[in-house]
Amino acid sequence: MSDAPAEAPGTDAEAGSDPDPDSTPNAGPLGSRSNRELIAWAAIGTLAALLLGGAAFPNTILGVLADVITDKDTLSAALRLSVPIAFAALGGIFSEKSGVINIGLEGLLIISAFTAIYVTDVTGGIWIGFGGGVVASTLLALLFAVVTIEFRADQIIAGLAVWLIALGLAPFASQVIYNGPNTPTVGTTGSIYVPVLAEIPFFGALFSASPSVYMLFVAVAASWYVFERTAFGRWIRASGENPKALDTAGVNVSRVRYVGILVSGVLAGMGGSALSLDLGQFTGNGPTMVNGKGFIAIVAYLFGNYNPIGAFLATMLFAGLDAIQTVLQLQGIGLPRQLIRIIPFVVVIVVLALVGRTRLPEAAGDHYESGEE
């Protein structure tokens, strides 16, 4: 970071040493909060303008866009696309709030996406496969936890390693087992259809979705509850903001961080399993089917300011864009396919540039060593 005097680390340190982290949820540079709100309002404003424009001129490109946005299929695609990103983002929040930056979310998604298909293929049970993916991701997260907590590895480099290991391991295993980077297709999780409610225009998509979408809703609510209402949530926050205080209070910081990382493994694993079981196949060419979703998840929780609900809404913004671009591609209008595909990545950069520096938990990235040994 630039470390200009006005925003030198010292400023942050003072904010972070505040005895009650609750009182400074947005203690970052002043601009960051208003920019974040600005983007949110800009997104809503653009949407409203598009819809109004579309209603006024139904036969123009605006009309087509408005149709696409208000289509039930778009919402349903956005929900589907947001599942892996939002799960990974929730996981990232648990890990980073506890003081360990988990940049390996992408790797956790990759390993669980592959394992879910493999276990489903072997056992025949889709939900057993789903569980298998979660276990694989949790084990990889455990490795990451041991390496960063016990052996004080740099969190960013170890996170990169987790990504690269999974990026090599999943196609390697697929090649060994299935003689190709792509697995054969297995069954999918299907979808739950709520009669009557699913008929509602647009919002009906909420009642005719894959089980993983409902699991995501539950996970978002549960994460919010854990952080806001439980002692464990407070420990996690303290472990990232002021580990010394937590230590003094008699709570083992390392143990809290282990749990934080393992929860991130479980959640990212659910996202990865849901991703591949939604299609019934794992594709491992190039960046694999995960294709940057883990990194978008990081931006989503930064944008959502470490709030599970905020992260979910940010994810819906990215996933919504992705859904719209998919529909536009199918309709063959406007921009060429390859360019439409990069829109979400461009938006991530623009959002990050505008939100700028998000205030990381004070001790995130630091190894914590309790005095006694």
Add this chain to the structure above:
Amino acid sequence: MTSADRARRVLKRLVAASAAERILISSAALGLSILLGAVLVLIAGRMTTCTASDAVYYFGTGFCYDPVLVFDRLFLGALGEPFSGGWSPEGQFSVTLRETTLLMFTGLSVALAFRAGIFNIGTQGQMVVGGLATAVLVLRAADLVSGVVGAVLLIPFGVVVGAVFGGLYGSIPGFLKAYADANEVITTIMLNFIATGVTLYLVSGAFKDPESAANQTVPLPEYAQFPTVLFGGRQDFSLVALAFGVLAIGGLYYLLEHTAFGYDIRTSGLQPDAAEYGGVDAKRTIVASLTLSGAFGGVAGAMYVMMVLGTFQSGLPSYGFDGITVSILAGNNPIGVGFAALLFGVLKSGTTVVQFATDVPPQLVGVLRGLIILFVAMPEFFRMVGRRVVDPGSKPVATDGGPAKGSADE
């Protein structure tokens, strides 16, 4: 806590470790990764099927893949069979040097940024952009000149074009970081995806070779490609390019260690506050180091186009990501990058030999890459092991990053 703080701490730890210790840790990391890789090969060999006669037996159990054979092929194969007589530079060894050359540039790219306290994950994208620019502009320029004069003019021109465009692309995350505080790890990763998408669009549309079914540019004429000296032309390796690489290593070493700008970069990486206090313009240094870092990535792309393919094709190999491993393994030292690049050149070139000789999937090297990074990232692990082996009773000292480093770190 910013990423710069973090990077600074890593660098501090790396600098605190003596050069000898660093070499020891890197070698241990490499050895351990190979060992784990061997275990992985054995496990994979149990998961696949083969006939009993094809299997190898260890500890009374049959395995379909033989790790000894895999690593024998990987290393000896890549060196062109030095022990079986009839060694010639024409064979696989020149592939190894070709890969080494490319990895030198991507490794230097990552190392330079790292020394400034910046994680440049975007070398891959910078290489792609530089490569396409070189392919397109050299092709245009090739119409103007020809023959020996052409080669003398076009090759440096192509390298410069790659450097300029890679540098411009690298300056984007530089500006975003310096003036908008956007985390460079994420912006560079996003820019990689964007570079891939945009170049695919261009190379399948405006710049597409109409004669070819693949998404590629019109091939460059022979005189606009690196000449093969001493080595046969079959393996697309040029000693001239390798010489460029060695020069670049020397140049970056000199820049970092003996110039004022290099001093700014190093102090910004180690002590941004002190650097700022000492009059270093932090924002300018960030933009400059990422631009220069991108330039090295862009040159790697230019080399790939003018030495290996002779055209730009969508889907470049992941030299950029390998550059991260090369740099981390080298402790971000330019001279170390030379050796680490050679090692990874061996691994990459050996992969094809392994593919011919065995059924083991080539993605194995990708796994090794991740494992090596993981182990190099945890020097403490090796120190603990070392302490237990050398002096079981001794207390760790604070200066080597021992437990005395408390939460209040530094």
